[in-house]
Amino acid sequence: MWLAWIIAYYAVGNDYIVPSFQDTFSSLFVCLGEGSFWVAFSYTLLRTLASFSISFVLAGVCAVLSATGKIFKGLAEPVIIVMRTLPTLAVILILLIWTNAAVAPLIVTALLLFPLIYAQFAAAIDGVDADLLQMAKVYGVPKKTVISKIYIPQVAPDIFSQVGANISLGLKVMISAEVLSNTYKSLGGLMQDARAFLEIPRLAALTLVAVALGLIIEVAFSQLKRINSKWRKGAESVN
Numbered sequence: 624m625w626l627a628w629i630i631a632y633y634a635v636g637n638d639y640i641v642p643s644f645q646d647t648f649s650s651l652f653v654c655l656g657e658g659s660f661w662v663a664f665s666y667t668l669l670r671t672l673a674s675f676s677i678s679f680v681l682a683g684v685c686a687v688l689s690a691t692g693k694i695f696k697g698l699a700e701p702v703i704i705v706m707r708t709l710p711t712l713a714v715i716l717i718l719l720i721w722t723n724a725a726v727a728p729l730i731v732t733a734l735l736l737f738p739l740i741y742a743q744f745a746a747a748i749d750g751v752d753a754d755l756l757q758m759a760k761v762y763g764v765p766k767k768t769v770i771s772k773i774y775i776p777q778v779a780p781d782i783f784s785q786v787g788a789n790i791s792l793g794l795k796v797m798i799s800a801e802v803l804s805n806t807y808k809s810l811g812g813l814m815q816d817a818r819a820f821l822e823i824p825r826l827a828a829l830t831l832v833a834v835a836l837g838l839i840i841e842v843a844f845s846q847l848k849r850i851n852s853k854w855r856k857g858a859e860s861v862n
Contacts, residue, residue: 686744728800787844
C-alpha cells in the first residue's frame with residue numbers, strides 16, 4: 624500500500640488529489656499534538672462502542688427469543704431483511720431531521736450492526752450440539768443449567784471471536800456517518816472540515832488514524848481470543 628501510494632503520488636503529480644507521504648505524516652503529528660483532535664477521537668470511539676453495545680444486547684435478546692419461539696422468529700426475519708437493505712445515506716438524512724448530528728451516526732451504526740450480529744448469534748445458537756440438548760432433555764436437566772453449561776460455553780466463543788471485526792466495521796460506518804452529518808467533535812467532522820478547506824494531507828492523516836484504530840481493535844481482540852484459547856486448553860489439560 625505504501626508503494627502504491629508513492630507511485631500514485633508521482634503518477635498524478637497533484638498534491639490536491641494525492642498528498643505526499645511526508646506531508647501526510649507531518650499533518651498526522653500535528654493532529655496528535657492538538658487537544659481538539661483527541662476530543663474528537665474520544666467522542667467517535669465512545670459513539671462506536673455505544674452503538675456496538677446497543678446492537679449486541681438487542682441482537683442477543685432477539686436471537687434467543689427467535690430460537691425459543693417460532694412466532695417471534697417469523698416476525699423478526701422480515702424486519703432483519705429490511706434493516707439489511709436500508710440505504711445508509713437516506714437513513715442519515717431522515718435521522719438528521721428527527722434528531723441531530725451527534726445522535727444520527729450512533730443510530731445508523733447500530734442499525735447496520737444489528738442484523739449482522741443477530742445473524743452471528745442465530746448461527747451460533749443453531750450450532751449448539753443437538754445430542755447434548757437431547758441428553759439434557761432426557762435426564763431432566765434444569766433450563767438454567769442447560770443455558771449455563773451447554774448454550775453459553777458453545778455460543779460464547781463464536782460470538783466473541785467476531786467482536787473485534789464488528790467494532791472495527793462499526794467504526795468505519797460511524798466515521799462515514801459523521802462525515803455525512805458533519806458531526807461536531809468527531810473524526811468525521813474533522814475530515815469534513817479538512818475537505819472543505821482543501822487540507823488534503825490532514826484529510827489523509829485522519830484517514831490513517833481511522834485505519835490504524837480499526838486495525839488495533841481487530842488485533843487486540845484476536846490476541847484476546849488466542850489467550851483465551853490457550854487458557855482453556857491449559858485448564859482442560861489440568862482437568
